[in-house]
Amino acid sequence: MKNKLTVFDIAWKNVKSRAYRTGVMTLFIFVLAATLFTCMVMLTSMENGIESTSKRLGADIVVVPARYYSSIENALFTGEPCTVYFDKSWVERLEEVEGVESTSSQLFLATLGAECCESLTQLIAFDEADDFVVSPWIKENTAKSMTDSEVVVGCDLGLHEGEEVTYYGVDFTVAGVLEQSGMGYDHTVFVNLDGARRIIQSESAKNFLTIQNDDFISMVNLKVKDGYDIEAVSNAIATKYEDIAVYITSKMLGNVEKDMKGFSTYCKILSVILVLLSTIAVVSIFSITINERKREFGIFILFGTSKKQLIEIIVIEAAIITVIGTLAGIFASGAVMLFFQNLISANMAIPYLELDFVGMLVILLKCILITLGMGCVSTIYSLINLGRSNGVDLLKEGE
Amino acid sequence: MKNRIINALFHILTGVLLAIGPYTLFQVCDTSEKIMKCWWSVRAETGIGILIVFTGILSWILKNKEARLALNLNNIATGIVAILIPSWLIGGCAKETMLCRSLTFPAIYIISMVIILFNIGNLIYLRKRIGNE
Incomplete structure (x- = not known):
């Protein structure tokens, strides 16, 4: 059988x-x-x-210099590095617009690409005091504030916590590695404003960056007050000011x-x-x-x-x-x-x-x-x- | 005869791919003043590729099944070393988006895996043939 x-x-x-x-x-x-x-x-x-990405963008509206929009979009979504200059005075001007609840600014700097492994990397500097875009996510991952000699890095950069890295000749310690987001943040190095100041004042930066002080930012993130229409606030800003590009974040993702x-x-x-x-x-x-x-x-x-x-x-x-x-x-x-x-x-x-x-x-x-x-x-x-x-x-x- | 020809052609093709591919089809970055780890990894893979081509020629010449079986075993070990060179023994760039990590090494891993699987398959086939004789 x-x-x-x-x-x-x-x-x-x-x-x-x-x-x-x-x-x-x-x-x-x-x-x-x-x-x-x-x-x-x-x-x-x-x-x-x-x-x-829609979870990470955080803001209702982003404002960038008109000619740099595609650079910022590429940096955010695909991690293509860019350096963008936007006068810091725009933060105050945008805060005055009716319906704007809060603002936070970010500075985008592309690092120097000297050697094979040190190819261009996107550095994003933010002010921990007023940032509502990346800080909550960074704190969720590293559970502490950053000092001016620390950076938090995206998961695709191949760096580890405690490792030493150098940008524009300035040494930093990796304070944490972020979890995968699927967007440009995975290839980005985050530094606080004091850290960015050290970079801007460095000798290397003087040769490559046209900014010599911290009066520059790259992008302003806006949160709209409850009860206000995001599109109406965005239109109000676009009508009031020229030379800037105003984007509703949900529509950025729409593209x-x-x-x-x-x-x-x-x-x-x-x-x-x-x-x-x-x-x-x-x-x-x-x-x-x-x-x-x-x-x-x-x-x-x-x-x-x-x-x-x-x-x-x-x-x-x-x-x-x-x-x-x-x-x-x-x-x-x-x-x-x-x-x-x-x-x-x-x-x-x-x-x-x-x-x-x-x-x-x-x-x-x-x-x-x-x-x-x-x-x-x-x-x-x-x-x-x-x-x-x-x-x-x-x-x-x-x- | 058929098995010998298939074996030889397969190993010559994959060996040439391993030896020349990292400089042509799935290139690493150009070297600067400072030579990076990925460049050394690729050089070592060229050696591995030449060895694979050599065993391909041998499997064509050798008629003895036991000897060809030994070549298969050797190729499995060589395939494993071909994977270990970029992943552990030498390595490459740290950044995952670099050409070596995103294109060259994955191509090497896939070719090496195909070599290992092919040789395991042929090993089983030859064992059966020897058993039947």
Whole structure:
């Protein structure tokens, strides 16, 4: 009894003995699963990145010098370093606008790119006393205030707590490493105003920066009072002052979301085309091989195998091929995504937050369900044909 | 014969990729006055690539299955060393967005993993063939 041949054993032997057919079908499923998995992981990572960015932006409105808007946007969303000068007197002027509850300013400085590993890095200086944008997040991560010789760094800079770093010839100690945000902050070094003052007054800075005192900032963040319309306050500022760009933070993300929607549409179209093509290909291969195997099925029936068992054999064969192709596709796609994640996030120009284990598992299960469903559906035509014939007919047709 | 040709072609191709890829297809940054760790890692990978090409040629010449099995074992170890060079033995730049960390090393890891998996597969195949004889 131990050596009793089960339906699964027969299906498995069939899959193994028809290596070429199994290989071609597995390849179709492999490509489908790899594409589906890649598209799903990238889209979910971008959605997470945008959600995380919207949490981190903190302010209702940002005001920047008109010609520097794209630089600031790139620095915030993708971490592309920039140095932006904006007169500090703008803070007072903006505080006078009706509806503005509070302001906080930030100074953006790009570090010097002297050597390979010391490529340009974004430095953001902020005033801990009035900052409501990055301070809460930094305190959440480091649980202490910074001194003028300390910096807090983004997680992608490869620095560790307690490490010594030098910017513009000024030495700092890394007081903490921030958790991943998926936006430009992951490549950014945060320093308080006193620390920024040390940099500005350094010899190196004198040669490279055009500011010699701390009367300059780069961006003003505004919080709007309760009961005031953010758009109305933004319009009031834009009408009152020239040479500045006023942006509602939720709309800044709107542009990014628009880019993401474009990418998402391409991904969905690609996935649908691939699912259709793979289904057609697998259905065709299955139909052809089942026509060729009519004699084999006829013998099975004449030896007492029920049609239910035959159907089980065919469905199990499809399931085995689908599972192998899917797992191989997901493994290959997952490995490429894992190893090249930094390259992907750097080239997306969209906030990109890598998925955690649970997120990956959910996508993996979705992919398996889709491809397994497709594999089983592709056998339906063959099963209907088989159901209509009896053993003798199958033997005759197969001759 | 078929197995020997596939083995040889695979190892020559992956070996050439490991040896030349970091200077062409998945390049590291240009060197400045100060030579960085990633540059040394890539130089070591060139040596590993040459070794892989050499074992590819050997697997073409050698007809003895036991000897080819030993070559497979050697290639698995070489693949592991190819991964360890950039990740632990020598290393690269600290910043994750640098070319070496985002492009060159991941490409090396993937090629090395493919080499290891291929050789494990071939090892199992040859063991079966030897057992059947």
